[in-house]
Amino acid sequence: MPAAVCKFHFKPANSLSYPYFPLNLHTELLTVYIPLMNFIYWLLCFVIGLLPACFIFIRDRKKNIPVKWLPALLRFFTCFFTAVLLLAPAFPVQHTEEEKPLLLWLQDNSSSMRGALGKDSANYRKQAEAMRARWQQDYQVVTLGFGGDVGPDSLFRYDQKSTDIAGALQSVTEQYRDQNIGAIILSSDGIYNEGLDPLYAPVATPVPVYSIALGDSTRPRDIAVTRVYAxxxxxxxxNFEIVADLRIEKLNGLHTAITVQHQGKTISQSPVHVDKDRYTASFRFEAKAAVKGFQRYSIVVPVADGEQNSNNNRMDFFVEVIDEQTKVLLLAAGPHPDLAAIKAALEPLPQYKTELRFGNDLPADLNTYALVVAHNIPALQAGRSPALGNVPVWYILGSQTNLAAFSQAQPLLKVAGSNNTNDVLPLINASFSYFTLPANIREVIAKMPPLQAPYGNYSAGGDGQVLLQQQIGNVATQYPLWLFRAGEQPMAVLCGEGIWRWRLYEFKYFGKHETVDELIRQTVSLLSAKKDTRPFRVFMDKYILSDNEAAYLYAELKNDNGELVNGPDARLSLADSAGKNWNYAFERNGKSYRLNIGLLAPGSYTFKGSTQANGKSYTSEGSFVVTAVPLEALKTNADYELLYKLGRQTGGGxxxxxxxGALADSLKNNPTVKPLIHTDKTYIQLINLRWLFFVILLFAAAEWLLRKYWNA
Structure with missing residues (x-):
């Protein structure tokens, strides 16, 4: 169909120049018009080639030529193909491609699978690999192992220390959401000890889940301390409270006791009377923090007769006992849920004591506070900023902030605008280095609702660092959303209100508040930290680690002017509670030092950093704890009920x-596990076919050579 010929104009309804036709009428016209135009085009090309051919044939009949019709035929092809090129048509070409259904095989790689499979481990692996090989003809098969995280490596090793089934389902449906996901094959014992309940976890794309249940679902005799809260x-x-959850299976009539131990001594005890086959209860204890530092406590229940798994009869936990308090003043223009969110994030940490005041109701002595959180301060109705002295301040801007007074009160950020607000989404600045961000902050931030930021132009001072930038609509800007400044008077500005919604949304999508609370706590900790005048110090982001996270230590060295330098070498000596020592050398990182020790065995550790500068020796000491929570040992019987419900709920099996082996037939009978047909329609323009030019040239040259040969 020639592109220049077939043109349709779909006129708007308010136009009076042409009659208005409904869309279905235009479609009917197109089905008739396009074949008609094609016919006219080829007829025109044929006529253009036939007319000069007839003229040449009539003229050549009077000449002495052996084959009188041959020059006319060559002239016909020359003119015909020339007309084809000059009209420059575009012919539709349709490409059809079949996309096979994608099968995502999620293989449970946690340590509980060793007990679930036992001696059948090798046979199971052979069957699984044979099934996947047969499926390659009809499906695309991607195999991923999961435990605490998801990845293609280390399949069938069963060495993960935790299991997050919901996280694995969410991860793969998000990663492959743009592909033809037919089904998810979940091969597991159904035991999960991290993340959300798989039956209620939101996924990016609804996909049928086919469960392969492994292990023994029979409940053995078992006593398990399932969780400890402190x-x-x-x-x-x-005094502080300890809450322990206890689960006892098939030991009806048992009389025992649950105890709290500290430094090898029993500090509290409660009797346990089991009155049913599946017994669950929570026990509350009160303990006194009498010793400063990291303290190990244990919840212990004696092993019962016939109990096979004793790993879960004991659970250790650590508590840091501190001898100081940090006072934080929440100063606001008026009541706001942001204040409750900040207070809720700080309440679990007893070293922080918060006090709430409104307007210009300032305490007599601000110097007793380590930090002022100024929410919508300076306020519009106040007209000027309250005198906060040299106390560190965390400003939170909103619709009630007096932007002009705010810009004059501090040097970190200037805002020129009105009190109208924009919906602003957060974008993480990868170069931020004031503190270590939470591990899953990118996943959490991507789910957060917008903050209400004042409308205007933002100009940040040169001595600050931006944690989050503003995204307005779909436009990523350079405006700061959350920025910090260290120095003599540490300062932070959150350019928007509504952080309380972040806590709600994190709980909605992830079942906890940890990441948002950690951002609040890190901000408060950075701003309220007492100035360390030591020329050399070694420190950590956190001093209680789990045995599956790496230990990072940092060091800072200051010269006589108080500037950070890292010219001299810095070393670290690490010792565990058994007296074993390790020696390391710090790596230079920017103007300071950094050391990744890696994974460590559970226990208590002490460290001592050392360096030399200007002929002087400096040292810094500290301690931390690595905890072990045997998540995979808390439950040993497979959860067939969960896997069955998951398959039925998602339309799988x-x-x-x-x-x-019967799984293959079930997949074939599922109407949703089918290939997709992708049709791609393109247009070929003959003017772009270079070889057609040489065909025309060949016909013209052949006619010319014949006439020369025949002398015609």
Whole structure:
């Protein structure tokens, strides 16, 4: 169909120049018009070639030529193909491609699978690999292992220390959401100890899940301390509460006791009377923090007769006992849910004591506070900024902030604008280095609702660092959303209100507040930290680690002017509670030092950093704790019920190791596990076919040579 000929104008309804036709009428016209135009085009090309051919044939009949029709035929092809090129048509070409269904095989790689498979481990692996090989003809098969995270490596090693089934389902449906996901094959014992309940976890794309249940679902006799709740930090000489959850299976009639132990001594005890086959209960204890530092506590229940798994009868936890408090003043223009969110994030940490005041109701002595959180301060109705002296300040801007007074009160950020607000989404600045961001901050930030930021032009001072930038609509800007400044008077500015929604949304999508709370705590900790005048110090982001996270230590060296330098070498000596020592050398990182020790065995550790500068020796000491929580040992019987419900809920199926071969037939009978046909329509313009030019040239040259040969 020639592109220049076939043109349709779909006129708007308010036009009076042409009659208006409904869309279905235009479609009917197109189905008739396009074949008609094609016919006219080829007829025109044929006529253009036939007319000069007839003229040449009539003229050549009077000449003495052996084959009188041959020059006319060559002239016909020359003119015909020339007309084809000159009219420059575009012919539609349709490409059809079939996309096979994608099968995502999620293989549970946690340590509990060793007990679930036992001696059948090798046979199961052979069957699984044979099934995947047969499926390659009809499906695209991607195999991923999961435990605490998801990845293609280390399949069938069963060495992960935790299991997050919901996280694995969410991760793969998000990663492959743009592909034709047919089904997810979940091969697991159904035991999860991290993340959300798989039955209620939101996924990016609804996909049928086919479960292959492994292990024994029979509940054995078992006593398990399933969870312990206690503050991570408590103040010295104060009482704190400990809550322990206990689960007991098939030991009806048992009389035992649950105890709290500290430094090898029992400090509290409660009797346990089991009155049913599946017994669950929570026990509350009160303990006194009488010793400063990191303290190990244990919840212990004696092993019962016939109990096979004793790993979960004990759970250790650590509490840091501190001998100081940090006062934080929440100063606001008026009541706001942001204040409750900040207070809720700080309440679990007893070293922080918060006080709430409104307007210009300032305390008599601000110097007793380590930090002022100024929410919508300076306020519009106040007209000027309250005198906060040299106390560190965290400003939170909103619709009630007096932007002119704010810009004059501090040097970190200038805002020229009105009190109208924009919906602003957060963008993470990868170069931020004032503190280590939470591990899953990118996943959490991507789910957060916008903050309400004042409308205007933002100009940040040169001595600050931006944590988050503003995205307005779909436009990423250079405007700061959350920025910091260190120095004599540390300062931070959050250019928007509504952080309380972030806590709600994190709980909605992830079932916890940890990441948003950690950002609040890190901000408060950075701004309220007492100035360390030591020329050399070694420190950590956190001093209680789990045995599956790497230990990072940092060091800073200051010269006589108080400037950070890292010219001299810095070393670290690490010792565990058994007296074993390791020696390391710090790496230079910017103007300071950094050391990644890696994973460490559970226990208590002490460290001592050392360096030399200007002929002087400097040292810095400290300690930290690595905890071990045997998540995979808390439950040993497979959860077939969960896997069955997951398959039925998603439109998939449930299979066991014994009948996993029948899974192939179930996939074939599922109407949603089908290939997709992709049709791509393109247009070929003959003017772009270079070889057609040489065909025309060949016909013209052949006619010319014949006439020369025949002398015609």
């Amino acid at each position: 503050n991570k930090t408590v103040a010295l000489n104060t 449930f299979f066991t190791y014994a009948n996993m």
